[in-house]
Amino acid sequence: MDTPERDSLPRKRSLRKKFGARNYDENLMDELIEKHLGGAFKKKKQTKEDLEKETETEAMIAISLGFPIDALLEEEIRAGVVRQLGGKEQNDYIVVRNHILARWRSNVEVWLSKGQIKETVSNEYEHLISAAYDFLLYNGYINFGVLLPLTSPMPELTNEGSVIIVGAGLAGLSAAKQLMSFGFKVIVLEGRNRPGGRVYTQKMGKKGQFAAVDLGGSVITGIHANPLGVLARQLSIPLHKVRDNCPLYKPDGAPVDKGIDSNIELIHNKLLDKVMELRKIMGGFANDISLGSVLERLRQLYGVARSTEERQLLDWHLANLEYANAGCLSDLSATFWDQDDPYEMGGDHCFLAGGNWRLIKALCEGVPIFYGKTVNTIRYGQDGIAVIVGEQVFEADMVLCTVPLGVLKKRTIRFEPELPGRKLAAIERMGFGLLNKVAMVFPHVFWGEDLDTFGCLSEHSNKRGEFFLFYGNHTVSGGAALIALVAGEAAQMFENSDPSMLLHRVLSVLRGRTCDDFPFILFPNLLKAL
Template identity: 80%
Template sequence: MVWREEFEQKIMETPVLDGIISKRPLRKKAGSRNYDENLMDEFIETHLGASLRKRNRTKEDLEKETETEAMIALSLGFPIDALLEEEIKAGVVSELGGKEQNDYIVVRNHILAKWRDNVRIWLSKEHIKETVSGEYEHLLSSAYDFLLYNGYINFGVSPPFTALIPEEASEGSVIIVGAGLAGLAAARQLLSFRFKVVVLEGRNRPGGRVYTQKMGRKGNFAAVDLGGSVITGIHANPLGVLARQLSIPLHKVRDKCPLYKPDGAPVDEEIDTKVELIFNKLLDKVTQLRQMMGGFANNISLGSVLETLRQLYAVAGSTDERQLLDWHFANLEYANAGCLTNLSAAYWDQDDPYEMGGDHCFLAGGNWRLVKALCEGVPIFYGKTVRTIRYGSEGVEVIAGEQMFQADMVLCTVPLGVLKKRTIRFEPELPEKKLAAIDRLGFGLLNKVAMVFPHAFWGEDLDTFGCLSKYSHTRGEFFLFYSYHTVSGGPALVALVAGEAAQYFEYRDPSTLLHQVLSILKGTAHV
C-alpha cells in the first residue's frame, strides 16, 4: 500500500502535458517535444547576434525574423544551435564552431523558411540573394546546395518543378526497384538532377503499401486507405508539402476520442484520466530504470518491465482500471506496430528524436492522390518482379522475368520483408554487415477491417473512438476505430487490430471477424 500511495501521489503531482489526454489515438510516449521560447530568445541574443543583415531590415525586424526562421527550422528537424551530422560530413563550413558556423545556421534557416513559405515555387539562389547580404554569398551557396541536393527544398510535384526536369540526361542512368513512395520520390529527384531513370514495379499498380480502395455499393461509396492512412505530423513531413502543392485539403484528426467498456458503457472520465496518468508515469519509470540498468536493459522487453512496475506499485488493480491500462498498452503496440513483449526496453523509443511535429491528418480523397501525382512523368514498368541484381564497377544488370535492364546504378526500395526472404539474389552477395542489419531489423504488423455504412451512426463529430477488451491478450482487437466520413466521400469506418491480436487475426475467417466487429459496434452505447 505504501508503494501504491506514493506512486498515486506522484501521479497527482505530475503536470498534464499539452495534448496528453486528448491525442491518445496517435500518441506514442508520455513526453512531448516542446521547445522553450525563452531559451530560444536567449540563444538568438547570445549566439546568433545581428551580424548577418538581410537587406532593408531594421535590427528589430532582423531579430524577429531570425527567431521565427529558427523556430521553423527546428520544426523541420534542424537544431537551432548546431549542424546536422550530414552537414558536418558535407563540409558546409570551413571550421566547426564560431562565427562562420553561426552565420551559416542563420542563412540555412532563412532558406528553409523562405521555401516553406511557398512550396509551389522553385527557390533559386538569385531569389535568396535579394534578402541576404552579399558578404555571406559563400555561405548562401553552401547552405543552398546542401538543402537542394539532400531534398530539403525544391522537391515535390509542383508544375514548375516538372517543367525544370531536363529532357536529356547527362549524369548517368539509374534503375529503381519498387514504385512505392520512396521509389517514386527518388525517381523524381534523380530526374531533376539530370539522371536517366526507369522504375521496375512487381505489382500492376504504384504506391506500395499506400493503397486507396473504393468501397461500397448502390450509390453509397467511399475511398478508404487500406494501407498507410494517417499523415502523422505535417511540419517536417514531405507528404504535407505534396498536399500543399496539389491544394488537397487536409483534415486534422480531432482530439476527441471517447472510450467504451466491453459492455458498451462509456468509460468514467475520472478513471480515464487517472489511468492515462498511470500509463504515462509507468513509461517515465521505464526510462529511469533503463538509465540505471545500462546495458542490462538491452535484452529485457518493454512489456515485462511495464507489467513488473504495475505489480510493484500495485496500480490499475480494479477490472475497469486494468482494462483501461490494457487499452493504452494496445495503443502503444499500435504506435510501434508490434507486441510489447517483442520491444526492447532499452530501444523501443529510439526513433522519437525523428518524429515529425504538427497535426495528424487525413488526406481528402485518400493518399492515392499523392501517389498519382508522384507518378507523373516517371517511366514505370509494371509487372516486373526483380529476381536478380548484378552489380560491379562496370554498372548493373537487373533481371525481371525474361528481361534484363542495364544501367550505371541501381536503387533498391523494396520492403524489408522482401529482403528478409532473400527473394532477390544479389551478385555478388551483399556485404555481411548489410545482411546482418536486414536480419536484425524487424517490421511491424497492423490489421484493419474497413466498412462502409448507410450513414455515420457513430456521430459526425468523431474521428476516432476506442473499445476496451475483457482480456489482456485480446486488448488490441478492434481497440480503435477511425472514421473517414470527412474525407472519403462516404460514411467509412476502419477498425484497427494491433499487438498479439493482429497476429491471431491472420489465421481467422474474415466473415467471423466482420461479425465480431459489428457486434462490438451494436453493443456500444452512444455509437
C-alpha cells in the same frame, strides 16, 4: 504507418490529441509564422528589429523541420558545410540555412534557386549560401515534390546518368521524381500491377454511396517536416486534423468514466517514465528484456490498475502503444523501444481528403513505370548495373532498390556480387511490425459527425488490440467509412482468421454486449445502418 503535448520525457504519440475541429491548411503553418512570412521576402527596407524578428521566425520554422536551433545536423558536419565547428562561421551558416528553408516553405510550388537567395542575403556570405543551399538541395530538404519541372532549371544539375528504381511505392516514386529533377534518366520497375506499395485507397460501398478508404497507410502522423504535407500543399488537397474527442467504451457498451480514464492515462505515462529512469540508472537493460515485462513488473510493484475496469483501461493504453510501435510489447526492447523518438514529426495528425492515393497518382505523372516486373537479380559493378526480370535485362549506371524489408529478408532478389556483410547483418537484425484493420462503409454516420475516433476496451488482455480504436473517415472519404484498428498480439492472430468471422466480431463490438443474450446498443442508430 501509422497527442497530448509531450512531457519532459519523450514517448510515443497518442492519437488522442487536443485541437479544434477544422480543415488543416499547411500554408498557414501556424499563426505566428504566417504573420511574419506574409511579406518577409519582398524587397523592402528593414530595421534591425525587423531582421532580428525575421531571423527568430526562420529559426522556428527550421526547428519544426527537425533542425537544431544552435547546432548542425550530423549530416551537415559530415558534409563539411563549415570550415570549423563552432564560432561565428557556424552561427552565420545556421542563419543562412534557416533562411533558405523558410524561403522555400513559404512557396513550395516553385523551384527556389541559389540566385533568389543571393538577392536577400549579403554577398559576404556567398560561400555559406552555396554550402547551405547545396546541402539542403541534395539531401531533399528543399525543391522536392510533384510540381517541379522534370528538367531542372539549373544548368549545373544537368546529368546524363541513368538510374533503375526497383519498387513503385512512396519511396521509389519520390526518388524517381527527385532524380529526374536533377537530370537523371530514370525508369521504375514494379512487381505489382499498380503503384503505391503499402498506400492503397479502395473505393467501397454501393452504387451512389462510394467512399474512398485507405486500406494501407491512412494517417499523416505529424504535419511538421512531413513531406506528405508538402505534397498536399502542392496539390491543394485539404487536410483534416484528427480531432481530440476520443470517447472510450467498456466491453458492455457503457461509456468509461472520464475521471478514471484520466487517472489511468496518467499511470500509464508514469510507468513509461519509470522504465526510462530505471534504464538510465542501470545503464540500460539486458538485450532480452522486453518493454512489456518491465511495465508489468512495475505495475505489480506499485500496485496500480487493480480493478477490472482499471486493468482494461490500462490495456487500452498499452494497445495504443503497440499500435504506435506496430509490434507487441513483448517483442519491443526495454532499452531501445523509443530510440526513434528524436526523428518523429511534430504537429497535428491529419487525414487527407480523398485518400492517400491522390499523392501516389501525382507522383506517377511523367515517371516511366513498368508494371508486373518482379526483379530476380541485381548485378552491380564498376561497369554499371544489370537488373534482371525473368528473361529481360535492364541496364543503367545505378540502381536504387526500395523494396520492403521483408522482401530483402526472404532473399527473393539475388544480388551479384552478394551484398556486403554489414548490410546483410543489418537486414538480419532489423525487424518490422504488423498492423491490421477492418474497413466498413455504412449508409450513414451513426457514430456521430463530430467524432474522428473512439475506442473500445477488451475483456481479455491478449485481445486488447482487437478493434481497440476506430477511425471515422467520413470527413474525408465521401461516405460513412469506419476503420477498426487491430494491433499487438491480436494483429498476429488476425493473419489466419476467417474474414466473415472478423466482420461478425467487429459488429458485436460496435453493438456492445452484456452478460445476458440481449445486446446493449452502443450506438442506437447502428441497427438502422445495418
